[in-house]
Amino acid sequence: MTKNVLLIATLFFSGVLSAQKATDIVGIWWNEEKDGRVEVYQKGDKFYGKVEYVKKNVNPDGSKPKRDLKNPDPAKRKRVIQGCVILKGLKWTGDEWEGGEIYDTKSGNTYSCFARMNPNGTLYFKGYIGFSLIGRSTTWTRYK
Numbered sequence: 001m002t003k004n005v006l007l008i009a010t011l012f013f014s015g016v017l018s019a020q021k022a023t024d025i026v027g028i029w030w031n032e033e034k035d036g037r038v039e040v041y042q043k044g045d046k047f048y049g050k051v052e053y054v055k056k057n058v059n060p061d062g063s064k065p066k067r068d069l070k071n072p073d074p075a076k077r078k079r080v081i082q083g084c085v086i087l088k089g090l091k092w093t094g095d096e097w098e099g100g101e102i103y104d105t106k107s108g109n110t111y112s113c114f115a116r117m118n119p120n121g122t123l124y125f126k127g128y129i130g131f132s133l134i135g136r137s138t139t140w141t142r143y144k
Contacts, residue, residue: 020117022092028052029123029140036105037143038087047097049087051105057082070108081105090115102127111135 025047028039037053057066066081090100096116102125103110111127118124121142128135 020095022047022097024117025090025092025097025115025123028143030143031140032138034141038140040087045091047087047090047092047100048085049102050085051082054082068105068108070106072108087113 023042025040026042028037029049030037035055036051038049039052040047040049042048054066058064059066059069067077068079068081068084069077071077071079084103084105086103086105088101088103090097090113096114098114100113100115101110102113104127111129112132113125113127114132115123115125118139123140123142124137125140126132126135126137
């Protein structure tokens, strides 16, 4: 009986994953903290994302709009975060998106990344430097 349940669950989840398509990532997504939204779009065979909304669009000194103050490149520290492309070059492999980079505006770090759709419709990202076993992960929720 347990084997049958396990087999059915495996078939169900593999069916859910195989039913995905490359463009499932396209749309507007809340970040995990729900203090920003990213619009993911397709350009050629790759996917990119730009900051579409910033909840607290204010700098520590009270000035507006929020700027990219943590960027390691001093020339980019004056750029406005809203509208900034933070996700670059993800490519669909048939079951996930790989080969991209994601920029964390809160830390100023850029990570290699991959993404995959969870069965519940959320989007899982893993950002890493070097090996994908070590890094940070986050889950985004589709904006309705």
